[in-house]
Structure formats: C-alpha cells, structure tokens
Amino acid sequence: MSSAADVRVVVEQGTATVAVSILVHIGGRWRLVASEAAPEAVGADALVTRLVQAARSVDADLARVLPTPSRALDLPRIVAHGAPVPGAAVIAASERQAATLAAAVRASGFVLRAPEAAPDMLGALAAALRPDVTVVVAGSGPKPTSDERGIADEIVAAIGSIAARRPEVSFVVAGPLAARIAAPDVRARTSVIQEPAEVDGGAALRETLLEIGLPPDHTRRGIVAAAREVALLLELRVEVVEVGHAAGMRLVAWPSGEGAASTDARVAILADGALVPPDPPDEMVDAIAAWSPVAVDRVRLRDRLVEAYETPWGDLDGEGASLVIAAARAAVERLVASTPDLDALPAPDLLVAAGGAWADAPAPAVALALVDVARRPGAMQLGLDHARLMGPLGLVADPEERRALIAGAMDDMILPLGTAVIPRGIRAGRGGAGHLSLTVGGAITTYIELEAGGVHLVDLPPGATGIARLAVRDAVDLGVRGREFEIPVSGGLGGLLVDLRDVPLRLPSRPDRRREALAAWQRPLWPDADR
Amino acid sequence: MSPGRGAGGAGGLDLVVVRPLVVPSPLVRFPLAPGDRALVLDGEEVAAGTTLARRYRDVRVEVFPRPEGSLRASPAPGAWWPGTEAARGRGRGRRGTPAGEVLYDAGDRWHVAVGEHEEALDAPADGAVERVRPGSGLVLRVAGAGTPGVAAVGGPSRGRLVTFPADADLRAGALDVGLAGAVVAVGARVDAETLTRCRATGIRGVVVANLSDKERRDFLASEARQRAGYHGIAPFAVLILDGAVRRPIASPVRALLESIDGREVAIVADPPMLVFDPAGIELPEVPDDFVRIGSGPAAGREGTWVADLGIRRFRAGVRLRAGLVKLDDGSEVAVPLADLERYA
Numbered sequence: 047m048s049s050a051a052d053v054r055v056v057v058e059q060g061t062a063t064v065a066v067s068i069l070v071h072i073g074g075r076w077r078l079v080a081s082e083a084a085p086e087a088v089g090a091d092a093l094v095t096r097l098v099q100a101a102r103s104v105d106a107d108l109a110r111v112l113p114t115p116s117r118a119l120d121l122p123r124i125v126a127h128g129a130p131v132p133g134a135a136v137i138a139a140s141e142r143q144a145a146t147l148a149a150a151v152r153a154s155g156f157v158l159r160a161p162e163a164a165p166d167m168l169g170a171l172a173a174a175l176r177p178d179v180t181v182v183v184a185g186s187g188p189k190p191t192s193d194e195r196g197i198a199d200e201i202v203a204a205i206g207s208i209a210a211r212r213p214e215v216s217f218v219v220a221g222p223l224a225a226r227i228a229a230p231d232v233r234a235r236t237s238v239i240q241e242p243a244e245v246d247g248g249a250a251l252r253e254t255l256l257e258i259g260l261p262p263d264h265t266r267r268g269i270v271a272a273a274r275e276v277a278l279l280l281e282l283r284v285e286v287v288e289v290g291h292a293a294g295m296r297l298v299a300w301p302s303g304e305g306a307a308s309t310d311a312r313v314a315i316l317a318d319g320a321l322v323p324p325d326p327p328d329e330m331v332d333a334i335a336a337w338s339p340v341a342v343d344r345v346r347l348r349d350r351l352v353e354a355y356e357t358p359w360g361d362l363d364g365e366g367a368s369l370v371i372a373a374a375r376a377a378v379e380r381l382v383a384s385t386p387d388l389d390a391l392p393a394p395d396l397l398v399a400a401g402g403a404w405a406d407a408p409a410p411a412v413a414l415a416l417v418d419v420a421r422r423p424g425a426m427q428l429g430l431d432h433a434r435l436m437g438p439l440g441l442v443a444d445p446e447e448r449r450a451l452i453a454g455a456m457d458d459m460i461l462p463l464g465t466a467v468i469p470r471g472i473r474a475g476r477g478g479a480g481h482l483s484l485t486v487g488g489a490i491t492t493y494i495e496l497e498a499g500g501v502h503l504v505d506l507p508p509g510a511t512g513i514a515r516l517a518v519r520d521a522v523d524l525g526v527r528g529r530e531f532e533i534p535v536s537g538g539l540g541g542l543l544v545d546l547r548d549v550p551l552r553l554p555s556r557p558d559r560r561r562e563a564l565a566a567w568q569r570p571l572w573p574d575a576d577r
Numbered sequence: 578m579s580p581g582r583g584a585g586g587a588g589g590l591d592l593v594v595v596r597p598l599v600v601p602s603p604l605v606r607f608p609l610a611p612g613d614r615a616l617v618l619d620g621e622e623v624a625a626g627t628t629l630a631r632r633y634r635d636v637r638v639e640v641f642p643r644p645e646g647s648l649r650a651s652p653a654p655g656a657w658w659p660g661t662e663a664a665r666g667r668g669r670g671r672r673g674t675p676a677g678e679v680l681y682d683a684g685d686r687w688h689v690a691v692g693e694h695e696e697a698l699d700a701p702a703d704g705a706v707e708r709v710r711p712g713s714g715l716v717l718r719v720a721g722a723g724t725p726g727v728a729a730v731g732g733p734s735r736g737r738l739v740t741f742p743a744d745a746d747l748r749a750g751a752l753d754v755g756l757a758g759a760v761v762a763v764g765a766r767v768d769a770e771t772l773t774r775c776r777a778t779g780i781r782g783v784v785v786a787n788l789s790d791k792e793r794r795d796f797l798a799s800e801a802r803q804r805a806g807y808h809g810i811a812p813f814a815v816l817i818l819d820g821a822v823r824r825p826i827a828s829p830v831r832a833l834l835e836s837i838d839g840r841e842v843a844i845v846a847d848p849p850m851l852v853f854d855p856a857g858i859e860l861p862e863v864p865d866d867f868v869r870i871g872s873g874p875a876a877g878r879e880g881t882w883v884a885d886l887g888i889r890r891f892r893a894g895v896r897l898r899a900g901l902v903k904l905d906d907g908s909e910v911a912v913p914l915a916d917l918e919r920y921a
Contacts, residue, residue: 082898085594085915092591168638168690171680172610175713200688203681207654211710348790349821353872356727356820359594359915360872364892408894574894 062291076454139194154255155315185220265437272440285394294319413540423470464538480518506537589885612636612690633692651682655711701843732814735843736781769795824877
C-alpha cells in the first residue's frame with residue numbers, strides 16, 4: 047500500500063542540471079532507490095515519473111510502496127535550488143579598504159564588479175549600477191585617514207544615488223561609515239556591521255554577505271546544514287568541496303560545545319570555484335591543462351571550456367570526461383588556494399566531494415582527484431555526494447525530521463570512496479621507503495613495500511573496515527610525526543589509497559612528463575580513462 | 578525491437594533539451610553607463626531606428642557648486658543637467674556648468690558625469706520601452722520575434738538578412754560591397770580577419786554557428802582599438818548560434834533564416850538573439866522526432882529519435898543515459914541523452 051510518509055522525492059535544481067532522487071523508508075531506515083540527473087531545462091517532473099516507473103519495475107516491494115507513474119508527481123518533495131552568482135560592487139574610501147572589502151566579497155559567493163582602485167567614484171558607481179549587482183559593500187577603516195574622511199560624504203551620497211536608481215539593491219556598510227547612513231529608506235536596506243571590515247579577518251562581513259547572498263532554499267545553505275549534521279552524527283571533522291556550474295564552496299564543520307552537542311562551521315563560496323567560470327583567464331586555462339592527462343593546446347582547450355560553460359551537461363564521455371575531472375581538480379585547487387584560513391584548521395576526518403561537476407565521473411577517479419588537490423598530511427575518509435542529496439536534505443525545516451533523514455540515508459547520501467593515507471616527508475632511498483600492512487577481520491590481507499612518489503592502491507570494498515599499519519624508514523608527518531602508525535581505515539569504491547607523493551603535490555614541469563605522471567597515477571583507479 | 582532497446586521504448590524524448598526556435602516578443606536589455614543620456618521614457622513605443630539613448634565615451638566627473646538661481650532641491654540622481662555653459666570668457670576661465678548626468682549632490686556640490694564622443698543607441702526593432710534606469714540600463718519589449726543564440730559580440734545592429742546558401746566557412750574573398758548594410762548568415766565558423774573585413778565592407782552583422790574563443794577575443798581586441806579612435810564606428814554585431822566548436826547551423830534554424838531572407842533583422846546581445854518581424858512568414862515546422870547532436874565528437878549531426886536505451890557505458894567507462902538516433906545517412910547510433918537537443 048502506498049504511503050506518502052514512506053517516500054520522499056528529493057530534487058536539487060541546479061543552474062545547469064537537475065538531480066532527482068527517490069528515498070523510501072524501508073526496514074527502519076531511508077534508502078536511496080533511484081537517482082538521475084538531466085539538463086536543468088528538462089525539469090524535475092520528467093525524471094520523477096521515469097524514476098518511479100523504473101523503481102517499480104525492478105522490485106516488487108517498491109512497486110507496493112511507490113505510486114503508479116501517473117501519480118508520481120503527487121509524492122512529497124524536498125527541493126533545493128541553485129542560483130546564478132549575484133554581482134556585488136565595492137565603494138571604499140581608500141585602496142586599502144577596497145581591497146579588504148573585495149576579499150570578503152570574493153569569499154562570500156559574489157562576483158566582484160567594482161574596480162578595486164579606490165577612490166575612483168565614477169568607476170565604482172558604474173559597477174554598482176550594473177543590472178546584475180544586487181549588493182553594494184562600503185566601509186571605512188577604524189581610524190579614517192584624512193583622505194578617507196574627505197571622501198566619506200561622497201560615499202554616502204553615492205549610496206543614496208544607487209538606492210534611488212536600483213530599488214532592488216541592498217547595502218552592507220562596515221565600520222564608522224555606517225553611522226553616516228541617515229536616510230531612512232536607505233538605512234532600511236542596509237546591513238550595518240559596527241566593526242571595520244579588517245576585524246577578525248573580515249569574518250563578520252563575510253558572514254553577513256553569505257547570509258544575504260544565499261536565498262533560504264539555496265542548495266549551498268543546505269549543504270552546510272547537512273555537513274553540520276554529518277559532523278554531529280559521526281563525531282567527525284567534515285570538509286566538503288563543492289564544485290558547481292555557477293560557483294564553488296569549501297566548508298569545514300566539526301562538533302563543538304559541551305559534550306560535542308553542537309557544531310561549528312567555516313564556509314567560503316567563490317565564483318571562481320566554479321567548474322569553468324565564464325571567460326576564464328589564460329592562467330586558469332593553463333591550470334586546467336596542467337591537470338589533463340590528454341595533450342590539448344590552449345586554443346582548442348579554450349573552445350572546449352567555452353562549450354563546457356554553455357552546455358555543462360554535454361560531452362561527458364571519452365576525452366570530455368578527462369577534461370571535466372581536470373577542470374574539477376583545478377577548481378578545487380582554486381578553492382583551496384583562496385581559503386588559507388580553512389587550511390589553518392585541523393585536517394578533516396572525512397572529505398566529501400559535492401556538486402554537479404563530479405556527478406558523472408567514475409567514483410575512484412573522484413577519489414584520486416580529491417587527494418591530488420585537497421591534500422593534507424594525515425588519514426581521511428573520502429566520500430561523494432553522488433546523488434546531490436546533501437543540499438535538499440540539509441534544507442528540511444524540521445530539525446528532527448532533517449536529522450532522521452540524514453542519519454537514515456547517510457550511507458546512500460555519501461558514497462564511500464575509501465580512505466586516503468597521506469604521509470608528508472616520505473623519502474626515497476635504498477630498500478624502499480617502508481611498508482604497509484592491512485589487517486581486516488584479524489588477518490593481514492595486504493602487505494606492500496612502499497615507494498616514495500607513488501600512489502599505492504589497496505583493494506578495500508565499501509563497508510569493509512580494517513587497520514592499516516604503516517612503518518617508514520624516516521619519520522614522517524601524518525598529522526603527528528612518527529615512524530610507525532596504526533590507522534583505522536574503511537573501504538570504498540576507490541579502496542585504500544596510500545599516497546606517498548609530495549604534500550603539496552609537485553607535478554613535473556615538462557608537459558609530456560606531467561601527462562605521463564598523471565596517467566600513471568590515474569590508471570589503477572580509472573583503467574578505462576583512455577578507451 | 579532490437580536488443581537493448583527496451584529501457585524506455587519510443588519515449589524518452591522528454592529528457593532531451595528543447596531549444597526554442599522562435600521566442601515571441603522578447604525582452605531585450607541594453608546597458609547604460611553613468612554619463613549616458615536616455616532619450617525615451619518608460620512605456621514609450623518606439624520604431625526601429627529610433628534613438629533610445631546617447632552613449633558617451635571618455636566620461637569624467639565634473640564637480641561644481643549648486644548653480645545660482647537653479648533648483649532649490651537637488652535633481653534626482655540620474656537626472657540630466659542641461660548645463661549652462663553658454664559663456665566662456667577668454668582669459669577668465671570657464672563660466673557656467675557643463676551638461677551631463679547628475680550623479681549625486683554631496684555637500685551642496687553637484688557631481689555630474691560628463692562625456693565626450695557621442696554614439697547613438699538605436700532601437701533594433703519596433704517595440705515598447707519597458708524600463709529605463711539612468712546609468713544602468715534600458716529594457717525594450719520587441720514587437721516581433723527572435724531566434725536565440727548562445728552569445729553575441731557587439732551590437733545592437735540591424736540590416737537586411739542575406740543568407741549564404743552553402744553551410745561552409747565564410748571566407749574574406751566572398752565579401753563585396755554589395756553586402757553593405759546587410760546582416761549575413763554564414764556557415765559553421767568564421768575567423769576574426771573575415772569579421773574585420775565584414776565591418777570594413779559595411780556589413781552590419783554576421784550570424785554564425787560557432788566562433789572560436791580565440792577569434793572572438795581577437796575580434797574584440799580589434800573592435801576596442803577602433804572604438805578608442807576619435808570617430809565613431811558603425812554598429813556591427815556577431816551572433817553565435819551554438820558555441821565555439823565547429824558544427825553546421827542546425828537545419829531548423831537554417832530553414833528559418835532562409836524564410837526571412839531579405840527582411841530587416843537585428844542582432845541584439847542581451848539576450849543574444851536575431852530579432853525579426855514574423856508577420857507574413859510561414860515559420861518552418863520541426864518534426865517531433867527531430868534530434869540534433871549538440872555536444873561531443875559527433876556534434877552537429879542530425880537525425881530522428883528512435884528509442885531510449887537506458888543507462889549505457891560510453892567511452893572512458895562513463896555510464897550515461899543514452900538514446901538511439903537514426904542519422905541522416907541511415908545509420909543508427911547510441912548517443913548520450915545529454916548530448917542531444919531538439920527544437921520547438
């Protein structure tokens with residue numbers, strides 16, 4: 047007998063593609079029974095009907111729980127939406143202030159439209175009046191210099207001018223300048239941050255901008271909430287690197303408070319963290335080329351990236367698949383490079399890849415891509431939000447229902463890719479770098495001699511757990527320094543990756559050797575990559 | 578039924594992206610910058626060629642005290658100050674104030690954006706002005722219809738449409754002054770040199786299936802150099818229908834272009850579109866089962882939909898939902914569904 051309470055349709059409506067999943071409550075837990083993605087223009091309804099039909103046809107129990115396809119659209123839905131990255135402009139009294147404000151804007155999911163060379167008021171005004179700008183950020187330092195004091199009246203007048211012409215724009219004003227915003231209609235549209243933007247690295251400004259930039263039903267808001275739930279439920283430090291069509295996000299969530307009963311999180315959203323930003327500069331194209339095991343010249347690669355931006359759902363097999371993974375690596379690399387404050391936090395226990403960029407890539411290839419660019423010394427589990435469930439499930443309004451859904455669907459929500467062990471400081475030498483043994487169920491199942499500079503892949507299927515014993519000749523950094531380690535590991539589609547390459551990774555500078563190295567590292571995990 | 582065709586039967590077309598062939602009465606946006614002067618009002622109806630705004634280059638800010646005997650209150654931000662620069666006394670400095678857009682009034686001192694080197698922004702088609710935001714933009718509801726592309730460079734620009742018969746690359750040698758004032762629809766691709774030659778020949782626009790990003794950047798650089806010169810240059814625009822990788826113009830789009838050949842059309846940039854008057858034209862009908870391969874190695878090939886093949890393993894071991902397509906040469910191929918597109 048069909049019961050709506052037992053079924054949820056989960057929809058992640060992105061800016062490029064839409065992902066639909068069917069969750070069914072069976073045997074006391076939520077199970078993912080079907081999932082598929084399609085170009086956003088196709089819409090969710092066509093996928094819902096198809097998935098319900100497919101699920102009913104393969105399993106008699108599901109056929110009893112799920113409605114007929116003609117009534118599939120009546121099933122309760124949990125929906126998250128993506129949105130194009132909004133534009134923001136900066137008006138500041140000095141170049142120093144403009145740079146501070148611009149850094150906060152860039153880390154908060156906005157495209158910066160303002161010229162950074164303050165105080166060019168005409169340029170700043172022109173940027174603020176662009177139709178895609180939704181937020182104007184202004185600020186002054188703690189102790190305004192004489193030139194800053196002189197220009198404050200102009201900034202206030204410029205804000206009034208923008209407010210009169212663009213009723214849909216809101217304002218964020220930091221520091222003493224905020225007290226000068228007197229006009230009631232402008233003040234009503236202004237978020238005031240009392241302390242100057244420089245305080246605490248701009249954390250208050252970033253938090254305010256993140257709040258303004260993410261609508262209540264935004265996927266990234268949901269991913270943050272879901273990551274917090276996962277951190278709390280598993281009592282782990284969780285890092286998520288999300289790469290989408292419009293932007294990318296890096297977040298770290300960890301249990302905190304008395305008895306680890308709550309969570310804390312740090313979030314950065316970057317428009318430049320998108321899989322392929324529009325009109326990428328040459329350095330970005332070269333960075334993507336550097337991660338490609340396939341030789342491709344800059345002109346041809348540019349054309350393919352233009353197409354990848356326009357139709358990101360297309361050309362996903364063959365060379366296109368390699369290109370997407372290379373672009374995703376470069377995107378995570380940009381995210382990591384732009385968020386040194388997150389690197390300063392302790393290494394995560396679980397690293398999750400999320401976002402449409404990873405959706406069609408073979409799971410083991412995603413595991414390698416993660417350890418290539420988000421590498422920290424230590425051991426961490428790797429996961430993939432393969433059905434794009436984190437965003438919608440994190441948006442469930444009722445905290446109890448949200449926790450029940452995430453706890454129940456955890457194993458299906460985060461596909462286990464395996465465990466990565468990344469020691470820093472492994473040295474090559476006679477007799478090898480050391481050895482690793484893996485014990486599963488009380489018996490040693492694997493013993494390997496380690497070679498510096500390589501990636502060793504140990505088969506460890508999803509669901510399996512074991513103890514890896516690592517013994518190295520010279521002391522290495524694995525979160526702590528030592529020569530012998532016992533590491534609890536869990537399996538996944540990529541197995542156990544023992545990564546003895548440099549931290550951070552140094553690629554050969556010659557393109558042919560670099561491609562050879564990339565292909566050699568990739569071959570065990572993605573044997574079909576070049577077929 | 579052939580083996581492996583059972584997953585979704587003849588259905589599955591609903592999972593293929595639909596590209597609109599014609600958009601009725603599109604909204605078209607034109608950017609304005611501080612210093613530009615809008616000449617139309619909200620709701621105003623305009624004919625093609627009407628000057629909507631005057632745009633200026635080399636805009637600077639002039640600051641002067643509130644003019645004596647002028648308004649008691651400051652003008653609204655964005656208002657046009659006509660200036661009082663009638664008298665310029667020799668040896669006594671400038672008197673009066675220049676004309677320009679009032680940016681704001683700070684401390685009883687007006688900040689006015691004053692530009693030089695005027696360029697007219699003309700309406701590309703008949704329509705009604707939806708919204709004017711001084712210094713920001715202008716939105717026009719076009720009375721006709723538009724066929725969308727993926728990007729446009731330059732514009733707006735208008736002229737009579739000349740559709741080249743062969744779906745081949747446009748070469749500079751094929752251009753002559755007889756095409757002056759025309760918008761030409763060419764084949765798969767065009768290079769920057771040919772685009773520059775088009776402009777020099779007096780052609781007003783080019784509609785092309787694809788433009789390599791390198792050619793686009795080269796052409797933009799050439800445009801920027803020309804615009805930096807003192808004299809204004811005639812409007813010119815390139816509409817890119819598909820992307821950057823070579824494939825021919827889709828046959829439904831080509832049929833549409835041929836049906837409006839010889840008519841006045843316009844290229845607009847936001848959204849990228851070819852705008853035309855559809856009155857008296859029989860628009861081409863696209864068969865329901867028509868599909869085109871939009872992406873991947875076979876991009877540009879066309880055929881008819883046969884069946885949904887379900888999830889298939891493709892090159893590099895990637896698993897994707899596939900559709901079976903009968904191509905024009907009679908062969909049947911499995912294509913990732915996301916690589917397909919159809920027109921409606």
